Amino acid sequence: MMTPILEARHLSRHFGAIRAVDDVSFALAPGELLAIIGPNGAGKSTCFNMLMGQLRPTHGTVHLDGTDITHWPTRRIWRAGVGRTFQITATYPSMRVIENVQMALLSHHGRAFSIIPRARGLYRDDAMVLLETVGMADQAGRHAAILAYGDLKRLELAIALAHDPKLLLMDEPTAGMAPRERTDLMRLVAGIVRDRGTAVLFTEHDMDVVFTHAHRIMVLNRGQLIAEGDADAIRADPRVQEVYLGGGTLAL
Template sequence: MSLLQVSGLSKSFGGLKAVDNVSFTLEAGQLLALLGPNGAGKSTCFNMVNGQLPPSSGSIRFGEHELVGMRPRDIWRLGVGRTFQIAATFNSMTVLENVQMALVSRERKTFSLWKPAGTRYADEAFALLEQVGMAADAKRACGVLAYGDVKRVELAIALANRPKLLLMDEPTAGMAPKERNELMALTRRLVTEQKIGVLFTEHSMDVVFAYADRMIVLARGKLIAEGDGETIRNDPRVQEVYFGTGKTFQPHAALHDTAGGHTGEGVLQ
């Protein structure tokens, strides 16, 4: 059984069909990129999987659980993590405290008569920060961090509920090329080590072709293509609808994943 099975997923807003009968699967230990031009239905599809939007029809199965009709927080507690296009952290709190809050939420223990919330799960929070390379900044306020480091903290927060599925919305948005490569290399390592399935949206095609195992492409709410990088690069519907007239992906210098040796290529020309 696939980790995530999406079947016949549709969403209408009045007379507009934002997502139209979309189906796909995601396996454990796999990075699946959800692609498409503006208005293709990516965000709508993504938010239905997360429970933020109810579908008009269709099924979203996470292992043995049907997610349709569930609240986002209940989906989170099943083991579905989430990061956002604009990093969601508490700027006035320390890096460590941000991760501690996620752990406290996971255990549904906001306070104790004998132990203040700020002292709970400190060791586990620190271990998560070590995983994402932010342990040295544990005592710093999130508000003073560089944006790339905030994204790493957000990833640690997403890992706090020990997810089997991680939803990443534009994970490298606003980051420099070096930071993008480092974050996705880190994500690839965690996926491999912990067998997490990742569904992500992304506009940086160098990231997509370097790190995605598979890709699905939407246009006007419909799924028009799916497959590996070579399949997507050579699909005429993708070239026309997604990349635009006269623009196709051509091979370029490979990006090297220092964490796991995973490489990819592709630039928009």
């Protein structure tokens, strides 16, 4: 049996009497696109922050490739091959698109904090390959400050891929995007999963995005995992319809 890229075992995080995440267990395989959905306050972001080392679990463990990383600092987890994108994009607006990706590559190669007079000449070819992957090669010379929001999201994805992650955590990847931009970005992510074998765990509010692209879906409510399965199983689950969808039936 293949070792999961990521495995959470009885993961919990309490804030006083509030159980933001309560005994959640799941595994993520290489080349799998797994979505976490749930109403506001369900515990999605708290779960993400524990996986990336930004919060320490009250109980439970997190394993990466079979290694317990529960108490590792964030940078060590990143170095082990875990990338992340955020709901609010994090780029360098004053830099050109290619320079943003070059900075990520410099960091990946351990040269970000060196005084390098000719940094603009380093890893340009690698940066262009990544920009080609996300469909941004034609905008390599533009400043990030003038990019459309959907293009910023694609640039952020290229930055995350610069580290060649085996696991990518994406927090609300399509937030703030137009419907066509959402579709294009998630098709891109699905292609990366297929072609690179990268495992992707993402949170999302757009059900069209979730049901179209996720291989598997987890539903959280009040910190607890209440349902898990493919799109058809989640649509039909009465707990999801009652708790997450207000008792209605979800149909595309």
